[in-house]
Amino acid sequence: MKILLLALLALLAGTPFYGLGNYPLHLVIMCLLWGYVYTSWSIMGRLGLVSFGHGAFLGIGAYSVVMLWNHFGVSPWIGAIAGVIVSALVAVIIGLPCFRFKIVGHYFALVTLALSEVTRLIIVALRDQTGGSLGATPNTALAQGNAWSLGALQFSDKVVWFYAILVVWLAGLWVWAKVDRGMTRLALEAISHEEEAAASIGINVTRSKLFVTLISAVMTSLGGVLYAQYQLYINPETVSGIGISLQMVFGVIAGGMYVMLGPTVGAVFTLLLAEGLRLALGDAFKQFPALDLAVYGLMLVLFIIYLPKGILGTALEALNKRGPAAR
Amino acid sequence: MEVFDIFLLEAVLNGILLGGLLALLSLGLNLIFGVIDVVWICYAEMIMIGMYAVYALHVQQGWPLLAAMAAGIAIVALLGALMHQFIIRPVLSAEPINQLLVTGGVLFFLQAAATLAFGIEFKNLGVKLPPVAIGEMSFSMPRIIAFVVAVAGVAATYLFLTRTYIGTAIRAISQDREIMPLVGVNPGRIFVVTSALGGSLAGLSACLLVLQYDIHPAIGLSFGPITFLICVLGGLGNMLGGLIAAFIFAQFISVGGFVLAIEWGYVIAFVFFIAVMFWRPQGILGGK
Numbered sequence: 001m002k003i004l005l006l007a008l009l010a011l012l013a014g015t016p017f018y019g020l021g022n023y024p025l026h027l028v029i030m031c032l033l034w035g036y037v038y039t040s041w042s043i044m045g046r047l048g049l050v051s052f053g054h055g056a057f058l059g060i061g062a063y064s065v066v067m068l069w070n071h072f073g074v075s076p077w078i079g080a081i082a083g084v085i086v087s088a089l090v091a092v093i094i095g096l097p098c099f100r101f102k103i104v105g106h107y108f109a110l111v112t113l114a115l116s117e118v119t120r121l122i123i124v125a126l127r128d129q130t131g132g133s134l135g136a137t138p139n140t141a142l143a144q145g146n147a148w149s150l151g152a153l154q155f156s157d158k159v160v161w162f163y164a165i166l167v168v169w170l171a172g173l174w175v176w177a178k179v180d181r182g183m184t185r186l187a188l189e190a191i192s193h194e195e196e197a198a199a200s201i202g203i204n205v206t207r208s209k210l211f212v213t214l215i216s217a218v219m220t221s222l223g224g225v226l227y228a229q230y231q232l233y234i235n236p237e238t239v240s241g242i243g244i245s246l247q248m249v250f251g252v253i254a255g256g257m258y259v260m261l262g263p264t265v266g267a268v269f270t271l272l273l274a275e276g277l278r279l280a281l282g283d284a285f286k287q288f289p290a291l292d293l294a295v296y297g298l299m300l301v302l303f304i305i306y307l308p309k310g311i312l313g314t315a316l317e318a319l320n321k322r323g324p325a326a327r
Numbered sequence: 328m329e330v331f332d333i334f335l336l337e338a339v340l341n342g343i344l345l346g347g348l349l350a351l352l353s354l355g356l357n358l359i360f361g362v363i364d365v366v367w368i369c370y371a372e373m374i375m376i377g378m379y380a381v382y383a384l385h386v387q388q389g390w391p392l393l394a395a396m397a398a399g400i401a402i403v404a405l406l407g408a409l410m411h412q413f414i415i416r417p418v419l420s421a422e423p424i425n426q427l428l429v430t431g432g433v434l435f436f437l438q439a440a441a442t443l444a445f446g447i448e449f450k451n452l453g454v455k456l457p458p459v460a461i462g463e464m465s466f467s468m469p470r471i472i473a474f475v476v477a478v479a480g481v482a483a484t485y486l487f488l489t490r491t492y493i494g495t496a497i498r499a500i501s502q503d504r505e506i507m508p509l510v511g512v513n514p515g516r517i518f519v520v521t522s523a524l525g526g527s528l529a530g531l532s533a534c535l536l537v538l539q540y541d542i543h544p545a546i547g548l549s550f551g552p553i554t555f556l557i558c559v560l561g562g563l564g565n566m567l568g569g570l571i572a573a574f575i576f577a578q579f580i581s582v583g584g585f586v587l588a589i590e591w592g593y594v595i596a597f598v599f600f601i602a603v604m605f606w607r608p609q610g611i612l613g614g615k
Contacts, residue, residue: 050424097605105423106366110559111604117552118597125590242548246368246431253428290442290544297436304429305417 013166016159025158029165031271033226034251035264036169039176040219041248042263044212047185048104048192052245053094053112056119057087057217059240061224063123063130066138066234069152071129076138076153080225087221088214090115095213099206102195113242120241135235138228153229161230168226169264172219176260179215184208250300256310265312270296335585337464342581344466344474346574348535351477352550353557353569354484355528361501361564362521365415365426369434370529371551372441373410377403377533378542379441382450392454400530407526408519415522416515434547441544449541456538469538480531481570484524497521501564553580553593556600576600 015028041054064083068074074082094115097103103111123130130136141152148155155161179185187208190198199205228234237243247270255266274292307314356370367373380402384395414433418426456468488494500507500517507514540546557576561568576596583592 050427094601101605103604106427106563107559107604109424109427110366110555111601113552114556114597114600118594118601121590121594121597125588125594242552243545246434249428250431250435290439292439293435294439294443297432297434297439300432300435301414301429304421304425304432305414308421308425 013163016162022158025162027271027275029158029162029230031264031268032162032165032169033223033230034267034271036165036172036226037220037223038248038251038255038263038267039169039172039260040216040223042252042257043176043179043219044216045249045252046257047188047212049188049209049213050105050109050249051112051213051216052109052242052249053115054216054220054248055116055240055242055245056090056112057220058224058227058244059116059119059123059236060087060090061221062228062234062239063136063224064221065153065225066136066228067129070136070139075151076225076229077151080222083221083225084218087217091213091217092210095210096206099209099213104195113245116241116245120236123236123240130236133236135233135238137233140232154232165226165230168222173260173264175215175219179212180260184211188212250296252310254300254303254310256313256316258309259313259316262310262312266310269311273299333463335582337466338582338585339578340464341466341470342578343574344470344577345581346577347474347477347481348470348532349553349557349577350570350573351480351528351535352532352554353561353573354481354566355525355532356554357558357561357564357566357569358484358497358528359521359525360558361566362497363411363415363419363518364423364504364564365419366430366555366558366563367410367433367525368427368430368551368555369410369437369547370525371547371554372434372437373403373406373526373529374533374536374550375441375542375544375547376406376437377530378537378546379445379450380530381534381537382452382542383445385452386450392452396534399533400527403530403533404523404527407529408523410526411519411522416518438544438547445542445544447544449543451541452537454538467539469535472538473535476531476535480528484528487524493517493520497524553596556597560600560603 012028016025020028037054037058041051044051061080061083064086065076065079068079068082069076094111098108098111124132127133138152138154141149141154142156147157148160187198187203190201190203191205191208195205224239227239251266251270252263253266254269255264256262273296277292277295303310309317352374356367359370360366377399381392381395381399384390384398385392388395390398410430410433414429415426418429456472458465458467459471460466488498496507496512496517497520500512500514504514507517536550553576557572558564558569560576561570561572579596579599580589580592583595584590585592
């Protein structure tokens with residue numbers, strides 16, 4: 001199993017050399033980037049903390065770097081640190097009272113939903129600085145024929161981005177596995193089943209929840225930084241608010257919340273669904289601009305009713321049933 | 328400063344008008360939550376479907392406006408019943424968060440279906456009603472109509488719930504879900520009726536919104552969040568709490584939007600919501 005995974009990884013790492021062209025490489029990068037962001041979400045989501053507010057962290061990360069760079073010329077490296085600090089603060093400000101006052105389930109989802117909307121609205125309201133709904137573009141550092149600028153974290157070559165995001169994605173999976181094997185996961189699983197009982201055997205509920213929330217928020221905000229620097233364009237709808245927050249949740253559900261590669265599979269599935277329909281329908285696709293979203297919505301409903309473990313979760317389960325060799 | 332005050336008064340009065348509409352918006356969602364214990368994340372999208380239904384029948388098919396609105400209400404009511412039968416019923420015994428998520432899938436689907444059917448361009452009914460001037464203040468006619476109809480809708484729902492047999496059964500089941508089958512009430516039927524009622528309230532909201540706003544497939548996202556937050560602020564399932572919360576929110580939006588900018592009004596309302604959740608997680612009138 002391990003050898004198979006390593007072989008797949010080697011195959012993935014060679015992607016830029018297969019002569020795929022720019023657009024397919026872009027798709028792979030997007031799969032990895034969203035795979036990383038979805039993985040970040042699932043670190044807390046799988047433990048019963050279903051957040052509808054991760055658009056807030058993504059938006060804070062993205063707008064911190066771009067605003068600091070455009071208005072003050074602060075390098076995105078420092079901007080990223082600022083974004084992470086702000087995200088961590090917001091996570092504590094929202095998380096601490098939520099966990100202390102036992103806001104769970106629907107209520108937690110809706111409080112975090114309010115958080116992501118607050119972030120989006122603040123970005124829109126500060127339109128003189130942020131460009132409002134029109135979005136913002138980082139000032140380019142690639143004038144005079146420079147192909148890259150490390151200080152400004154801008155690279156015109158997609159291959160650089162591919163490897164950078166591949167490494168970040170792997171790091172995200174590593175953190176996921178680390179949390180998966182740690183005591184906190186066991187504690188949080190106990191908490192998500194029966195909070196009172198968990199507390200009564202000495203689990204510090206608030207601290208355990210805050211721990212995964214902080215990890216998840218910080219990772220998501222780094223995802224926002226990468227998104228902004230890679231796309232070189234952000235707008236409030238694509239990096240914050242209810243739309244993107246729900247997209248994260250559903251990507252993870254579609255892929256499988258409880259397995260390490262589930263969120264990534266969800267990201268690949270979502271992106272390939274649109275591409276697949278585009279290829280299958282050809283020109284007709286242009287006449288049905290939201291067909292992929294319609295199929296996606298329908299499949300989500302069916303998944304949650306019939307495959308609550310997601311694509312990968314269900315597939316792995318079926319494999320395990322057939323042959324006890326795996327695991 | 329006298330001029331300032333009259334505009335502030337105008338903002339407050341506009342807030343009251345908005346409050347009536349928000350109260351109606353949140354009522355259907357609250358009713359469904361109170362009875363079935365499920366949050367329809369796609370509730371605002373059902374309202375959007377209602378708006379498109381009125382638009383399609385009135386503008387494209389040439390129906391009289393009132394007939395188109397009546398049909399719009401019926402369509403969304405039917406949609407509500409179907410939603411329960413085919414989407415909610417299979418997950419009734421699943422984890423609560425799955426029930427929330429499944430309606431999120433419906434949200435994407437309805438948005439996409441509307442885009443497929445009507446495109447992403449903004450549509451409107453083309454009905455222009457003159458504003459009403461009172462002294463130096465002026466109020467938009469559709470807002471006044473919306474307020475009056477919304478209050479009437481809330482009152483009618485109240486009468487239905489308190490004066491009819493099925494209304495009483497609905498209230499009873501929201502108080503004790505286990506005991507009702509024992510006294511001969513069929514919860515499955517009550518759930519469908521409640522979903523249809525919630526849908527018809529969404530349809531009524533759609534008729535009022537379509538007079539004021541342009542329609543586009545993502546419009547649900549612009550008033551969906553505020554609707555959920557009102558329900559939660561009032562105590563999910565607590566209809567009186569929802570009404571009060573609607574008027575509080577409307578004042579934040581209207582006065583906050585007047586003093587600062589419209590987005591700041593929403594920001595203040597949402598921050599207020601988060602703060603209240605920490606102080607009273609069960610909502611301002613929640614009992615549990």
